[in-house]
């Protein structure tokens with residue numbers, strides 16, 4: 001097996017050569033401005049190494065990767081009662097799909113599709129002004145990464161709000177079923193802002209490390225969530241983290257992952273490492289094209305899989 005540091009450098013070098021980089025998301029206009037040639041990768045191991053290659057210190061819009069952290073926070077606030085308002089099944093549909101909501105009475109399939117994450121935002125709003133809920137989410141991520149420089153990109157949030165017709169439709173539809181407790185625009189305000197958090201691969205891998213280490217931050221030993229909850233969040237990532245591409249990601253990469261339309265992916269190798277990769281071009285399912293390929297190659301090189309003996 002190669003040294004992890006060399007494996008990361010090899011993967012980054014190989015990805016730099018590729019011309020088939022996918023398409024940058026443009027439905028949020030601000031995301032369309034990002035250079036598709038960027039590529040970064042970072043690994044934070046449970047034994048404390050932080051290894052990076054490529055543009056690993058360049059901040060990008062984490063988008064739906066933030067849903068892992070909002071789910072973690074909301075489970076901390078309301079516990080398993082969350083699952084009365086959000087399901088735990090893969091949707092087999094695109095991230096912004098509305099079709100299942102009517103049949104399933106406004107209960108989204110899982111917390112990682114947009115509808116589910118909007119309900120999670122609504123849960124985080126309880127007892128708060130949107131500004132406070134957004135601040136709580138940002139501070140939680142800063143705490144996980146141990147980095148107070150992480151910020152919300154207000155231009156991305158504004159760009160998404162200005163063009164978020166589908167998300168408004170999802171929120172209004174769920175409100176009609178009684179599955180939003182606050183005004184749709186308030187829940188969406190929280191949602192748009194957490195999607196607009198900007199982080200580098202290094203920061204993201206640091207923020208995810210508790211999931212690779214049984215719920216504890218390996219650097220401090222502090223418990224973020226119970227080991228059982230960390231396993232369950234990992235299970236949601238494996239089954240739902242890449243929308244209608246979740247099965248393919250599990251097949252090819254074999255570890256829990258969560259993607260975002262900014263081109264990032266957070267990957268968790270339980271017991272070993274937290275990984276983050278970024279390449280802005282997306283595949284047909286709206287997941288990072290080269291990011292998925294890079295994680296597939298890295299997992300193969302390192303013999304990483306939750307199914308490895």
Ligand SMILES: NC(=O)CC[C@H](N)C(=O)O
Nearest residue numbers: 063064095114195260261
């Ligand atoms: N897949 C994603 O990253 C989607 C998140 C994006 N903020 C949206 O709502 O469309």
